[in-house]
Amino acid sequence: MAELSYRDAVAAGIAQEMARDERVVFLGEDIGAAGGVFKTTVGLLDRFGPRRVRDTPISELAILGAAMGAAMTGLRPIAEIMFSDFLACCWDYVANEISKTRYMTNGQFTMPLVIRTANGAGSRFGAQHSQSVENWAMAIPGIKVVAPATPADVKGLLAAAIRDPDPVLFFEHKSLYSLKGEVPDGEHVEALGRAKVLRRGDDITIVALAAMVPRALQAADILQAQHGISATVIDLRSLVPLDTQTLLAEVTRTGRLFTVEENPRLCGWGAEISSIVTEECFFDLDQPVVRISTPHIPIPAADALEDAVIPSTARIVTEVLRAVDFRPGAARGI
Amino acid sequence: MESIPLPIRLTLYKLLVELRYCEKRAHDLFLQNLVKGTSHLALGQEAIAAGFGLAMEKGDYTFCTYRGHHHTLARGAPMCGVLGELMGRQCGLLAGKGGSMHLTSVKHGVMGSYAIVGGHLPIAVGAAWSAQYRGSRQAAVAFFGDGTTNIGAFHEALNLAAVWKLPAIFVCENNLYMEYTPIRNVTAVEHPAADRAASYGLPAIVVDGNDVDAVYLAAGAALARARAGDGPSLIECKTYRHSGHSRADPAKYRPAAEVESWLERDPLPTYRARLLAHGVPESNLTNIERDVLAEVDRATEAAKASPPPAIESAFTDVWADGGAQWRN
Numbered sequence: 001m002a003e004l005s006y007r008d009a010v011a012a013g014i015a016q017e018m019a020r021d022e023r024v025v026f027l028g029e030d031i032g033a034a035g036g037v038f039k040t041t042v043g044l045l046d047r048f049g050p051r052r053v054r055d056t057p058i059s060e061l062a063i064l065g066a067a068m069g070a071a072m073t074g075l076r077p078i079a080e081i082m083f084s085d086f087l088a089c090c091w092d093y094v095a096n097e098i099s100k101t102r103y104m105t106n107g108q109f110t111m112p113l114v115i116r117t118a119n120g121a122g123s124r125f126g127a128q129h130s131q132s133v134e135n136w137a138m139a140i141p142g143i144k145v146v147a148p149a150t151p152a153d154v155k156g157l158l159a160a161a162i163r164d165p166d167p168v169l170f171f172e173h174k175s176l177y178s179l180k181g182e183v184p185d186g187e188h189v190e191a192l193g194r195a196k197v198l199r200r201g202d203d204i205t206i207v208a209l210a211a212m213v214p215r216a217l218q219a220a221d222i223l224q225a226q227h228g229i230s231a232t233v234i235d236l237r238s239l240v241p242l243d244t245q246t247l248l249a250e251v252t253r254t255g256r257l258f259t260v261e262e263n264p265r266l267c268g269w270g271a272e273i274s275s276i277v278t279e280e281c282f283f284d285l286d287q288p289v290v291r292i293s294t295p296h297i298p299i300p301a302a303d304a305l306e307d308a309v310i311p312s313t314a315r316i317v318t319e320v321l322r323a324v325d326f327r328p329g330a331a332r333g334i
Numbered sequence: 335m336e337s338i339p340l341p342i343r344l345t346l347y348k349l350l351v352e353l354r355y356c357e358k359r360a361h362d363l364f365l366q367n368l369v370k371g372t373s374h375l376a377l378g379q380e381a382i383a384a385g386f387g388l389a390m391e392k393g394d395y396t397f398c399t400y401r402g403h404h405h406t407l408a409r410g411a412p413m414c415g416v417l418g419e420l421m422g423r424q425c426g427l428l429a430g431k432g433g434s435m436h437l438t439s440v441k442h443g444v445m446g447s448y449a450i451v452g453g454h455l456p457i458a459v460g461a462a463w464s465a466q467y468r469g470s471r472q473a474a475v476a477f478f479g480d481g482t483t484n485i486g487a488f489h490e491a492l493n494l495a496a497v498w499k500l501p502a503i504f505v506c507e508n509n510l511y512m513e514y515t516p517i518r519n520v521t522a523v524e525h526p527a528a529d530r531a532a533s534y535g536l537p538a539i540v541v542d543g544n545d546v547d548a549v550y551l552a553a554g555a556a557l558a559r560a561r562a563g564d565g566p567s568l569i570e571c572k573t574y575r576h577s578g579h580s581r582a583d584p585a586k587y588r589p590a591a592e593v594e595s596w597l598e599r600d601p602l603p604t605y606r607a608r609l610l611a612h613g614v615p616e617s618n619l620t621n622i623e624r625d626v627l628a629e630v631d632r633a634t635e636a637a638k639a640s641p642p643p644a645i646e647s648a649f650t651d652v653w654a655d656g657g658a659q660w661r662n
């Protein structure tokens with residue numbers, strides 16, 4: 001095991017796949033000579049050359065369109081959209097073209113491409129560079145949606161996304177780029193569509209994604225140490241496909257579910273999960289599902305404001321305590 | 335035009351007749367309420383599809399718009415597949431899952447018909463990039479309308495294709511109108527495509543899009559340039575649609591004199607007259623016309639006889655594993 005940053009795991013994942021498969025090509029703005037605006041792609045141009053690592057003009061339509069055309073004709077492109085907010089500038093490709101062409105043509109094409117993008121708040125960049133837009137993406141049939149929380153998952157899930165025959169929207173969280181963690185040596189590939197149970201508890205289940213995962217884990221520690229509440233924490237890792245079996249098993253066991261979402265409230269991914277849980281294990285629930293999300297507002301810039309609106313460890317603890325009204329020593333389910 | 339050998343010219347004529355008769359049949363089937371949804375006929379614009387269709391080689395890529403029946407047929411896709419798709423039948427090219435605006439036949443090099451104006455231009459650039467990367471000598475040809483020259487994707491695609499020197503050919507079918515608005519009312523230059531070419535370091539090329547010989551020669555030149563590694567071409571073909579924008583449009587917004595003058599330049603009768611003037615016996619041409627009509631009739635009957643697609647097929651091929659599962 002080597003320790004890598006979340007940032008370096010991006011380049012490591014891309015390099016691993018480019019080295020094993022000549023069909024993998026990479027395009028985006030400032031990704032080559034500059035190594036990426038978040039320095040996530042440093043070294044790739046030197047190692048793989050300008051034929052495979054291509055700097056593009058500021059043309060989001062052309063970047064995703066070209067990736068799609070290349071994927072339809074035998075390559076396995078990785079396209080970078082610098083900030084996930086800019087997906088709105090090329091949403092036609094996500095919503096209308098990449099996701100629908102296989103279906104519309106009765107399976108005449110496969111679409112093996114990955115769109116990587118920096119998602120999420122925490123950098124005080126304001127409302128156009130801080131959004132969490134994973135819920136936009138999961139509303140579209142035909143594209144997979146992945147969001148890793150650890151360096152190991154960045155490498156392993158990115159490798160899996162590149163190898164996957166379907167298009168994958170891969171959300172890297174910009175506030176996690178400096179996070180360090182162990183990454184397995186040698187070839188590392190994870191499976192798409194499997195949630196991970198990071199800790200198992202008996203009283204509640206907290207489900208989180210990307211930057212909300214470390215906060216959920218911290219909150220679980222506090223709840224255990226200070227309030228005697230024992231929490232399961234699930235890292236969803238992928239919204240499409242969605243690992244509902246892992247989720248339903250834990251919710252059935254603990255009877256209480258909290259979602260921690262960075263996306264704005266309306267139609268956030270937690271709403272879908274809440275719906276699935278109430279439809280499929282309603283009688284195992286001891287309380288209504290609680291969604292802890294960013295309020296339905298644009299993301300403000302000032303550090304004090306941004307910190308106040310994104311779900312924090314403290315807010316998770318507070319929401320859990322309020323909902324559970326937990327009395328130490330009391331049996332579950334009262 | 336003497337440089338085009340007679341067998342090729344006869345093939346061009348046959349293609350023109352196929353596209354015309356099949357498109358007319360699509361219109362008839364619509365009047366019989368057998369074609370559902372919308373459809374955008376290319377009546378009057380066949381010479382562009384025929385000229386390019388014949389000039390292109392087997393592996394080349396065609397990308398077209400919702401107005402794409404002619405381009406799909408010109409690459410050799412079967413008429414029954416085209417008419418069947420318009421009618422929502424199992425025999426359709428997409429087995430009923432795409433409809434008139436999305437005709438695709440990968441095995442004929444037809445890489446899709448796209449219904450978002452301009453959306454396919456960057457995609458064609460990607461296919462050309464892939465051809466360049468693989469060293470395959472293939473070219474990607476994208477067809478689009480005059481209205482498409484005012485959308486961002488057009489400009490992004492041309493710039494990237496030029497900067498990367500890709501084997502991409504952009505063919506504007508300038509039929510003078512977007513849906514209902516004359517292109518000149520909304521465009522800053524006279525030639526919506528050709529006058530933009532300089533912005534991308536490309537020569538301005540304007541071709542008579544109703545002259546199949548002229549289109550064929552222009553296509554050959556652009557394909558040769560693409561295969562030589564000399565980069566993209568932008569070709570503006572001037573043409574006119576004989577019917578409305580889509581099935582419901584009577585096209586009342588067009589001055590009668592304008593329609594009249596363009597009908598005189600209908601690519602079919604003008605080419606027929608040219609072939610006759612070159613000494614082609616009329617019986618050769620009537621034989622072609624008779625055979626094509628019989629083929630259209632057979633395709634029509636086959637499409638009518640084809641059942642609607644099975645309901646289960648609505649749930650196939652969202653994903654590469656053939657299914658539609660989004661959860662376990």
Ligand SMILES: Cc1ncc(C[n+]2csc(CCOP(=O)(O)OP(=O)(O)O)c2C)c(N)n1
Nearest residue numbers: 401449450451479480481482509511512513
């Ligand atoms: C992005 C987008 N905007 C608007 C439309 C609606 N629309 C469909 S066809 C069309 C006109 C296109 O004109 P042109 O490019 O000249 O092609 P033509 O129909 O004349 O072949 C419009 C506006 C669309 N399909 N996509």
Ligand SMILES: [Mg+2]
Nearest residue numbers: 479480511512
């Ligand atoms: Mg037009």
